[in-house]
Amino acid sequence: MATYLEQSLTKLKEFEGCIPWMYRDTVGKITVGVGLMLPDANAAESLPFLLGSRPATSQEIAAEYARVDSLPQGRASAFYKSPNCLELPQQTIDAKLTSVLQGFEATLRTHLPHYDTLPDGAKLALLDMIYNLGPAGLFKDFPHLIAAVESGSWTEAAARCLRRGPSAARNAWTREQFLSAVVTNIQAEAESLLKQIWRLIRQIWNALFGPR
Structure with a gap:
């Protein structure tokens, strides 16, 4: 079963897109x-760009960067692809994204000391938000959400996570992750209660009939 970090990587590739060649993003930055x-x-x-099946040289990478930089912005990523454009291996893309996510997790741990004890659904939601908004955007612009996370109020967190910009589907997914934390908490509480009941039954049994 995939870890929450692996699930986060998969969803971010889905939401953000995963383009192995250089292109200009919506504000013109080469990405x-x-x-x-x-x-x-x-x-x-x-970065270890490839030209076909062989590693690209520094000169080839610099030339491709200059080519993409000379093109107009505001186009779909496919516009920037040429028949002989360089591409980044998928393993490198995944490794870079994993490194970014780990860096964001370090930031989340600094602001939320109990981060590692949170349900996986809450971690997935927070990683999506901090990747999309940046640390300042998350912690400064969503104080009510952060307060809900700190108190474990997952229904409230789900109600406070709406962002402007991301698609309705992405916002809905993030909300669902916070709501899934409610179920996780209920399951954990139920398991704890069952353990307590079982211990009580054993104590009564031992008191009446002696240890088994």
Whole structure:
């Protein structure tokens, strides 16, 4: 079964798109993979782009960066693909995204000391939001959501997670993750109650008939 971090990676690729070639995003920044911004040609050259089946040279990467940079912004990612464009291996894209998610988790742990004890659904929702909004956007613009997370009020968190910008489907998915935490809590409480009942039954049995 996939871990919550693996599930997060899969959903972010679905929501953000996963483009192996360089393209210009909606604000004109040269980007690759799952929203990995490349501020200059040096940043692109640090990545293991391929030309067909062989590694691309630094000169080829710099030339491809310049080609994409010369094209107009505001086009679909496919517009920036040429017949011989360089592509980033999927393993590299996944590794970069995993590293970004781990960095965001470190930020979440700093702000939410009990982060590691949260239900997986809540972690998935928070990772989606912090990736989409950035740490400042999440913690400064969603104080009621953060308060609900800190108190474990998952129904309230679900009601406070709506963002402007992401699709209705993405907002709905994030809301569902917070609501799934409600079920997780109920299951945990039920299991705890059953254990307590079982211990009580054993104590009564031992008192009446002696240890088995």
